[in-house]
Amino acid sequence: MKNKFITLALSLLAFFTYSCEEEYVEPNTFSDIAFYNSNFRAETFVVKGEDTIPAMFIGVNDFISFSDLSHNAVDHKWTIPLSAEFLEGRITRDDEDYTQFIVDKGGNTSTENTINVFFTEGSATDLFEVNLRNTFKDSVSFKGVDTLESVYEDGLWVIDTTFSVFVFDTIEVEMEVRQFDEVTGLFELIDQENTDTIYVEAGDVLEFADVTTIGLPDTRKWEIAGDVYTDEVIQPTFKKLGMASVFLTASRTGLNIPPDQDRYKFPIPIKVIPSTKPFVQQGDLVETIDHVIRIPFNGEFTNLPADAKDYFSVKINGVAGSVKSVALDASDATIIELSLFDAVYSDDEILVSYSGGLESTDTRQSESFTDLPVTMFIPNLFSADIYGFEDGGVYWGPTFDNVGELTYNSTEQVASGNYSMKMVSSSGDWTFAQCLPESGVAVEAGKTYIFSYKVYVEPGSALPFVAPWITKPSGNKQFWESINSFKQGEWVTINKEWTANADEEISVQIRIKNTGTIYVDDFSLIAKDNFRPAE
Structure with missing residues (x-):
């Protein structure tokens, strides 16, 4: 019996050996090119001269991983910037210091399939390049945003790929301070290296300028004597006697941009002293x-x-x-x-x-x-940003039957602020704009309001009327206004009295017809009881 089992086992082994020999397939020899990096999803574009170059954004003292996933390459080589380093080891994003993982310090080539490139130098203008050179026995191509075709050189097919990296430097705040010179009548730059104290008379101003360039910040915050400012150049008034502190925080906060910030305390003491000037009313x-x-x-x-x-x-x-x-x-x-x-x-x-x-x-x-x-305080229920177009008209749009030209952030003619809405009509059909419902404001049933707006009729226009609407769930209210008699080329304010018939939220539409152009600005809605009653 034992011999039978041995014979059976040997027979099965011979069968499987024969079967494997029959099914053996040689490894394929086709060639293919593929690569990956850890910042692919954050790739953006950088303008260099007349070229727009795809690039990865990263902060200085950070790394990107690059992998060559090619198949059957004869050889391959990575080349990195001389200022960069290779990293190896169990690296995590929780590590605060990547220098401990540097290998082959000073070297800038590698034949590893995957490399971690540590960028130790930033730049405000230059791109850093990581190059991958692969050679193959067969012609290959990479299908991506741009197709890369191999080139035949010295008996092999070559693909030479360069990855561009924009490395943001660490932000370093820099500011300039100027003081008004009574002799020159100008704000003159203060020599910070040779000034131990800046003396300012109470009621006077200093001019501060954010001239930070290193690290390319996109936002700033000044903190001066308890007040906050965000403009690039400011002229705060120093009112309180004693010492005043100045801080400037520059930050980088844009989309797909590595965040960073630097808070800098102005090192020169600023002492506010009694004024020799008249003590007068100043401002509105x-x-x-x-x-x-x-x-x-x-x-x-x-x-x-x-x-x-x-x-x-x-x-x-x-x-x-x-x-x-x-x-x-x-x-x-x-x-x-x-x-x-x-x-x-x-x-x-x-x-x-x-x-x-x-x-x-x-x-x-x-x-x-x-x-x-x-x-005087005017309690306008309509937001100046929305109904005065100062947000660029983001809450405005055309109605379904509009056929005219609408510009919600026109700067050609403005009654106040920076923007107005431009309406152009060139046919017998409607030019019709509406403020979207989510911009609505609440009114009270039985309360009377003064609805007003400003219109500028472009000279040469042949528009018989302008027709705004108050839109509301209980039924729209339309105001027709003949503009034939309006003086063209100047702003005219139109006031209408209206009593609400329900507690509800309202919004605004406006339309014109025929041929011509108007600009509309500064819609307002003010409860009538804010105005002095007629005697």
Whole structure:
């Protein structure tokens, strides 16, 4: 029995051996080219001269992995920038220092299938290149965004591929500071290396400029004496006596751009000293939503006396008003806040006078002024960004039956701000624009509103009317306005009174017909009770 089992086993072994010999297939010899890198999904484009070059973005002291996935290459070689290094080992993104993984320091070629390239140098203008050169016995091609075809050289087919990498340097903040020179009448650059302290009189300004280039930041934040600014060049007023600090944070935050930031403290002390200039009112007088009149000065006040309100007088539409109280702004002692006993409305003309004499923190006596106008608070329910087109018209679009030309961010004619909407009609059909429903505002049933807008009719236009609509769920309200008699080439304000019939959200449409061009700007909706009742 045992011999039978042995005989059977040998027979099966012989069978499988014979079968394997019959089914043996030689390894294929076809050639193919393929490669991969860890930043493929983040690839973008860089303009160099007249060329637009696909490139990977990365921050300095970071790495990209490159893999050659080609099949049956005769040989291959990677070449990296001389400033870069190869990394090997168990590298993770949690590692804070990649230098511990550097191998073959100073070398810039490798025949490994996969390499990790560590970029130790950044540039604001130049691209770094990683090159892969493969040779094959057969012709090959790479099918991607661009097709790469092999070239026949010295008996082999060659594909030479270069990957471009834009390496962002670490941000290094740099700023310039200028002080006004009374002699030249210009802001002159301060020599930071040879200045130990900058002295500024209270109420004066310094000019700060963000001149950071290293690291290519795209946002900034100034922090100066408790205030925040974001412009590239600023001229803050120094009001509070004592030492003032200055910080500038430059950041890189764009899409597919490696983030970075640098916060820099200006090292030269800035000392604000008592002013030798007159202590005067400076800036616009403005009414707040709470009917408080804010009056700015060019310096800080010391504590106001109990009779401070007696220093001020007001006229409301030419009639003397009554001052209720005067106080300093709780967070800015350069601003006096004046309250009245009288009821005031958005269409009132208010003039303020001041007898002078209140004292600043640097012991100056403030100078008087007479009949300065107040900019009244107007509670417009429509956002200036949306209904004044200052967001570029992103909430506006055509209606389904529009056939005209609409530009929602025109800069050709503007009533205020930077943009208006341009409407061009060249046929008997409608040029019809609408503000999208998500921009709607709430109104109250039974409440009366003043709906207004501004129109500029381009000279030569033959447009008989402009027709805005208030769109609402309870039924649209249309306002027809003949513009035949409008003076062309200047802005005209149109006011319409309207009473809401429901608590709901409303929006706006507007249309024109015939031939011509208009510009529309500054839609507003103001509750009528904000205006002084007729006597």
